[in-house]
Amino acid sequence: MAVYTDINEVDLKDFLSQYDAGELLSYKGIAEGVENTNFLLHTTKDPLILTLYEKRVDRNDLPFFLGLMEHLASRGLTCPLPLPRKDGELLGELSERPAALISFLEGMWLRKPEARHCREVGAALAAMHLAGADFALKRPNALSLEGWKVLWEKSAARADEVEKGLEAEIREELDFLAAHWPKDLPAGVIHADLFQDNVFFLGDTLSGLIDFYFACNDLLAYDVSICLNAWCFEKTGEYNATKGMALLEGYRSVRPLSDAELAALPILARGSALRFFLTRLYDWLTTPEGALVVKKDPLEYLGKLRFHRAIVSPGEYGIEL
Numbered sequence: 001m002a003v004y005t006d007i008n009e010v011d012l013k014d015f016l017s018q019y020d021a022g023e024l025l026s027y028k029g030i031a032e033g034v035e036n037t038n039f040l041l042h043t044t045k046d047p048l049i050l051t052l053y054e055k056r057v058d059r060n061d062l063p064f065f066l067g068l069m070e071h072l073a074s075r076g077l078t079c080p081l082p083l084p085r086k087d088g089e090l091l092g093e094l095s096e097r098p099a100a101l102i103s104f105l106e107g108m109w110l111r112k113p114e115a116r117h118c119r120e121v122g123a124a125l126a127a128m129h130l131a132g133a134d135f136a137l138k139r140p141n142a143l144s145l146e147g148w149k150v151l152w153e154k155s156a157a158r159a160d161e162v163e164k165g166l167e168a169e170i171r172e173e174l175d176f177l178a179a180h181w182p183k184d185l186p187a188g189v190i191h192a193d194l195f196q197d198n199v200f201f202l203g204d205t206l207s208g209l210i211d212f213y214f215a216c217n218d219l220l221a222y223d224v225s226i227c228l229n230a231w232c233f234e235k236t237g238e239y240n241a242t243k244g245m246a247l248l249e250g251y252r253s254v255r256p257l258s259d260a261e262l263a264a265l266p267i268l269a270r271g272s273a274l275r276f277f278l279t280r281l282y283d284w285l286t287t288p289e290g291a292l293v294v295k296k297d298p299l300e301y302l303g304k305l306r307f308h309r310a311i312v313s314p315g316e317y318g319i320e321l
């Protein structure tokens with residue numbers, strides 16, 4: 001459960017009075033999510049999501065995230081739209097946390113997506129990449145090679161508690177990725193966390209993307225690799241090439257992938273698997289028992305990393321080369 005910060009109706013009404021959001025009818029905490037505290041608000045106007053930004057979000061990044069949502073929505077992408085305050089600011093403060101109101105998006109996220117859903121996700125990711133091309137603000141990816149090293153140094157000493165031999169394996173992996181990471185591929189604004197819980201569907205139709213709080217500037221094909229990892233493996237750990245093919249076809253139907261991007265997919269997928277392995281490992285080792293958040297399994301991503309390490313040709317992802 002991710003409600004890290006509590007609020008009360010008196011402070012909330014005061015906060016809402018700074019917006020043209022109607023009168024508060026009710027609010028409730030949202031259990032899902034990992035990073036921030038979210039509440040669903042019902043008012044005399046439209047329903048809204050109230051997000052309180054927690055300690056892992058740098059306040060200086062908030063104009064990028066909120067500005068990006070505004071920008072993408074203005075380019076026709078369905079994503080939450082931040083509601084400006086009466087003074088025009090997108091960001092306020094509640095319970096001593098930076099806070100924003102964003103529009104409520106209808107839909108649900110899929111626990112058991114099929115290949116046709118993966119196709120839609122691929123197409124939506126490519127549409128986001130195109131829509132973000134002229135976004136003026138920049139945010140380097142804090143969770144790329146340098147950030148991975150920093151995270152790893154915080155967990156390395158205890159890694160073998162999770163699996164014997166892990167310390168040496170991950171050290172070698174980091175060295176390999178640092179030596180071979182691609183540099184000259186097309187870059188732009190990426191979502192960087194487009195997992196199932198961040199994509200809403202109404203029936204079988206994709207209805208919108210949420211949670212832009214890891215968005216940044218990085219290689220576009222790296223974002224594709226994040227989606228391959230998040231959407232195209234079965235719970236048993238096997239890669240599903242039919243889903244992979246569908247996701248990549250969906251993407252390429254909107255934005256073609258160059259030969260160089262396709263050739264780089266195995267290494268990018270190793271990097272993105274490592275990225276989620278490292279954040280999960282850190283949380284696994286540091287989140288106190290009883291904390292109101294569901295810890296995600298780092299070993300799921302270790303398995304994916306090992307799968308990509310064994311890939312000989314990107315054709316194995318289900319791509320028609």
Ligand SMILES: Nc1ncnc2c1ncn2[C@@H]1O[C@H](COP(=O)(O)OP(=O)(O)O)[C@@H](O)[C@H]1O
Nearest residue numbers: 030032033034035036038049080103104105211
């Ligand atoms: N704009 C929105 N519309 C509808 N539901 C939302 C919206 N934003 C967040 N949610 C709900 O809140 C949950 C957590 O949001 P998310 O942004 O993923 O949090 P976190 O950044 O903490 O992971 C989502 O799974 C969804 O149920």
Ligand SMILES: N[C@@H](CCOP(=O)(O)O)C(=O)O
Nearest residue numbers: 033034035193195276280296
């Ligand atoms: N998607 C990440 C964790 C971040 O969670 P989210 O709720 O912000 O999508 C993972 O699975 O490790």
